[in-house]
Amino acid sequence: MLDIKFIRENPDVIRKACEVKRIKSDLDRLLAVDQRRREIQQESDGIRNQSNELSGQIAHYKNPKSKLYQQMLEKGSTPEQLKAEGDRLAAESAALKQRLKDLEVENQAVGEEFKALMLTVPQVPSDKTPVGTSDADNKEVRRHGEPRKFDFEPLDHVELGKRLGIIDTERGVKIAGTRNYLLRGAGSLLHQAVLRLAMDTITARGFEPVTVPVLVRDEMMYGTGYYPGGEEQAYRCERDAKSLVGTAEVPLTAMYADEIIDESLLPMKFAAVSTCFRREAGAAGKDTHGIYRIHLFDKVEQVILCRADDAESERHHHEIIANAEAVLQALELPYRVLAVCTADMGQGKVEMYDIETWMPSRKGYGETHSASRFGDFQARRLNLRYKDGRTKSNIFCHTLNNTVIASPRILIPLLELNQNADGSVTVPKALRGYMNGLERIEAKA
RNA sequence: GGAGAGGUGGCUGAGUGGCUGAAAGCGACGGUUUGCUAAAUCGUUGUACGGGUAACACUGUACCGGGGGUUCGAAUCCCCCCCUCUCCGCCA
Numbered sequence: 001m002l003d004i005k006f007i008r009e010n011p012d013v014i015r016k017a018c019e020v021k022r023i024k025s026d027l028d029r030l031l032a033v034d035q036r037r038r039e040i041q042q043e044s045d046g047i048r049n050q051s052n053e054l055s056g057q058i059a060h061y062k063n064p065k066s067k068l069y070q071q072m073l074e075k076g077s078t079p080e081q082l083k084a085e086g087d088r089l090a091a092e093s094a095a096l097k098q099r100l101k102d103l104e105v106e107n108q109a110v111g112e113e114f115k116a117l118m119l120t121v122p123q124v125p126s127d128k129t130p131v132g133t134s135d136a137d138n139k140e141v142r143r144h145g146e147p148r149k150f151d152f153e154p155l156d157h158v159e160l161g162k163r164l165g166i167i168d169t170e171r172g173v174k175i176a177g178t179r180n181y182l183l184r185g186a187g188s189l190l191h192q193a194v195l196r197l198a199m200d201t202i203t204a205r206g207f208e209p210v211t212v213p214v215l216v217r218d219e220m221m222y223g224t225g226y227y228p229g230g231e232e233q234a235y236r237c238e239r240d241a242k243s244l245v246g247t248a249e250v251p252l253t254a255m256y257a258d259e260i261i262d263e264s265l266l267p268m269k270f271a272a273v274s275t276c277f278r279r280e281a282g283a284a285g286k287d288t289h290g291i292y293r294i295h296l297f298d299k300v301e302q303v304i305l306c307r308a309d310d311a312e313s314e315r316h317h318h319e320i321i322a323n324a325e326a327v328l329q330a331l332e333l334p335y336r337v338l339a340v341c342t343a344d345m346g347q348g349k350v351e352m353y354d355i356e357t358w359m360p361s362r363k364g365y366g367e368t369h370s371a372s373r374f375g376d377f378q379a380r381r382l383n384l385r386y387k388d389g390r391t392k393s394n395i396f397c398h399t400l401n402n403t404v405i406a407s408p409r410i411l412i413p414l415l416e417l418n419q420n421a422d423g424s425v426t427v428p429k430a431l432r433g434y435m436n437g438l439e440r441i442e443a444k445a
Numbered sequence: 446g447g448a449g450a451g452g453u454g455g456c457u458g459a460g461u462g463g464c465u466g467a468a469a470g471c472g473a474c475g476g477u478u479u480g481c482u483a484a485a486u487c488g489u490u491g492u493a494c495g496g497g498u499a500a501c502a503c504u505g506u507a508c509c510g511g512g513g514g515u516u517c518g519a520a521u522c523c524c525c526c527c528c529u530c531u532c533c534g535c536c537a
Contacts, residue, residue: 051518
């Protein structure tokens with residue numbers, strides 16, 4: 001959500017943002033509704049003002065405890081006279097109310113339309129964001145590491161996982177339907193190890209570890225920008241008006257919703273490992289092979305809440321990308337960083353980078369991380385503010401987030417790149433400490 | 446899930462229909478005074494939206510968990526919801 005004042009004063013900036021982000025938002029309608037909304041407020045406030053004044057007078061005639069009532073009695077008025085005058089004023093005040101009722105009814109409708117329209121206005125992308133029309137226009141920023149050249153025919157993670165007995169998709173599907181899986185034995189250990197490595201890395205870098213709810217109120221889905229629009233992608237529990245989150249970004253970012261944070265506490269940095277639930281609606285037939293696109297996975301997510309300062313949030317953006325890179329480097333995985341273009345970045349984001357890791361079976365880089373910077377877009381929706389030390393005013397925070405690691409997707413490159421000719425998989429050094437020192441995953445005899 | 450109690454400003458806590466945007470205390474901020482960190486004293490001290498201004502000032506409205514209702518008038522009365530606490534039940 002943006003500031004309506006900003007929208008009012010810079011409609012062309014918003015129009016441009018809609019265009020480059022390929023987002024439809026009826027700006028003309030919004031401005032008209034905003035206009036009407038303010039007219040209604042002015043008129044109703046005026047009526048309430050009159051009515052409040054009348055009520056103040058009525059009190060004197062109808063409330064025997066009031067000083068003026070006593071004075072008027074002393075001056076010779078009879079209680080009957082006072083009551084009559086009070087009734088006359090009350091009738092006058094009641095007459096005012098009809099117009100107010102009408103206005104309130106209209107205001108209800110106008111207010112709802114205003115809110116709905118406001119939720120569709122896109123955040124303005126940064127100058128640094130490449131303008132594009134699809135993900136094909138995302139710009140590679142840098143690469144790290146070399147994709148491995150095999151001197152034997154490498155297996156893909158599905159085949160590897162099956163032979164090693166560590167990934168069981170058949171039984172996963174039997175139990176839970178398509179896009180489900182089981183990790184077993186060393187596969188389960190590997191999954192946990194990756195998460196632990198990520199968690200240890202991120203907390204060593206000053207992020208507070210948090211254990212979060214993954215079934216959250218719908219408000220938090222709206223607040224973080226997943227709703228409206230993303231309802232189809234989430235598992236929603238209708239009875240409870242709650243949704244299963246697709247990422248710990250939601251609870252972490254919403255943690256301080258409706259609060260005013262002391263500026264001295266910023267930036268706040270959080271990390272959480274959580275299960276992530278995704279319906280993957282509309283992705284039927286896409287990435288069906290293996291454990292790339294699945295309904296349920298675990299992810300370590302990092303979130304920063306900081307002051308409303310573009311330079312500062314940009315710095316943090318680079319920081320959270322570096323954090324993710326550190327984990328990939330520890331895992332010795334080759335990856336590249338992409339600047340995501342306007343058409344591919346989503347409504348709320350100012351700037352966004354993806355990290356893609358080399359996956360031999362895909363013969364290319366596959367997305368493993370996504371780092372977003374929102375400005376105050378989420379904070380406005382969440383009513384997440386801090387008190388500015390100098391001006392003493394309450395200001396919406398800036399929010400940012402990035403993956404630290406998501407598993408089992410990261411197991412795809414991990415298994416495929418570390419496989420040996422005999423079908424075993426070498427465990428990266430950084431993970432061995434989390435796996436009872438296991439160096440190689442081998443098929444059971 | 447059942448029974449009960451409760452949700453008031455940064456905090457504690459008064460207030461059961463008008464003179465209450467809200468006592469009192471604490472805290473915070475500013476001034477004065479005595480004077481090395483303390484005390485005394487005076488004052489200021491909520492948020493949102495609208496109008497207004499170059500910006501202040503100023504001004505209107507709303508807000509006592511949220512939403513509706515009664516009334517000329519609601520923190521106060523009525524209804525629904527949310528949340529917290531206590532007890533019982535169930536349970537990883």
